Amino acid sequence: MARKVVSEKIQANILCKCGRRCALCFGLNNDTKIKKGQIAHIDRDNTNSDEENLVYLCLDHHNLYDSKFKQTKNFITLEVKTYKKELENYIERQKNENIKYVDEDYNLFLVLKKYFIDSGILTKFKNFIFSTPYRLEEFEISEGLYGSDLINDYEDQYPEVNFKDSYLKEQFNIFKENYYYAESLLSYKYQNYNNDASHMVYNIHYTYEERLNHIEEFDNYRINILESFGKIMDYFNEF
Numbered sequence: 001m002a003r004k005v006v007s008e009k010i011q012a013n014i015l016c017k018c019g020r021r022c023a024l025c026f027g028l029n030n031d032t033k034i035k036k037g038q039i040a041h042i043d044r045d046n047t048n049s050d051e052e053n054l055v056y057l058c059l060d061h062h063n064l065y066d067s068k069f070k071q072t073k074n075f076i077t078l079e080v081k082t083y084k085k086e087l088e089n090y091i092e093r094q095k096n097e098n099i100k101y102v103d104e105d106y107n108l109f110l111v112l113k114k115y116f117i118d119s120g121i122l123t124k125f126k127n128f129i130f131s132t133p134y135r136l137e138e139f140e141i142s143e144g145l146y147g148s149d150l151i152n153d154y155e156d157q158y159p160e161v162n163f164k165d166s167y168l169k170e171q172f173n174i175f176k177e178n179y180y181y182a183e184s185l186l187s188y189k190y191q192n193y194n195n196d197a198s199h200m201v202y203n204i205h206y207t208y209e210e211r212l213n214h215i216e217e218f219d220n221y222r223i224n225i226l227e228s229f230g231k232i233m234d235y236f237n238e239f
C-alpha cells in the first residue's frame with residue numbers, strides 16, 4: 001500500500017504536544033532538549049497515519065527505530081507509546097508552570113510600572129540635577145505599605161516582593177539596591193530648611209570635593225536604576 005500523507009493538522013498536534021522533543025531521548029536519557037527530527041510511525045506501517053500511531057523522534061532515533069537491524073527490535077511499540085505519553089505530560093506540566101509564573105511576574109511588572117513609570121518618578125530620577133533643591137515627596141514611593149515593600153525587604157514580617165523569573169529577579173534586585181542607596185543618599189546629603197518639612201536643599205557645608213563625590217556616587221546609582229528597570233521593561237516589550 002502507498003504511504004499515506006499525514007495531515008497538517010495531525011502533524012501540528014504531534015509537534016505541539018511534544019514541543020519538538022524526542023520521545024526516545026526523553027524516555028531513555030531524560031533528555032528534554034529540542035531536537036531536529038521527523039514524525040515516525042510507531043508500528044512501522046506507513047499507511048497507518050492515525051495520531052496515536054505517530055511520534056516525533058530525533059534523526060538518530062528515527063534511523064535507529066526504522067532500520068532493519070536487529071537492535072531496533074529492542075524498541076517495542078508499547079515502549080515508544082509510553083515514552084510519548086510521558087513526554088506529552090511533561091510538556092503540559094511545563095506549560096502550566098510557565099503560564100502561572102508569567103502571569104505572576106506580569107502582575108508585579110504592572111505594579112512597578114504604576115509606582116515608577118506612570119507616577120513619573122523615574123523621569124525625575126533621570127532628570128535630577130544634583131545640588132538643586134527638590135521636594136521630598138517627588139522621590140518617595142512609600143505610599144502605603146506595599147509601595148515601600150517594593151524597595152525595602154521586611155524579611156521577617158513579609159515575604160520578599162520579587163519576580164519568579166531568574167533574569168527579572170536579578171535585574172529587580174539591582175534596581176532595589178540602587179534605589180534604596182540613591183534615596184538614602186538624597187535624604188542624608190540634603191537638609192530640610194523649610195518649615196513645611198518638604199523642600200530639600202543640598203547641605204551647603206560640604207566641600208567642593210565632597211560634593212563631586214556625592215554627585216559621582218548618586219550618578220552610579222541612577223544609571224543602575226535606569227538600566228535595570230529598562231531591562232525589565234524590555235522583557236515585557238513595553239519600552
Ligand SMILES: [Zn+2]
Binds near residue numbers: 024026035057060
Ligand atoms: Zn532521540
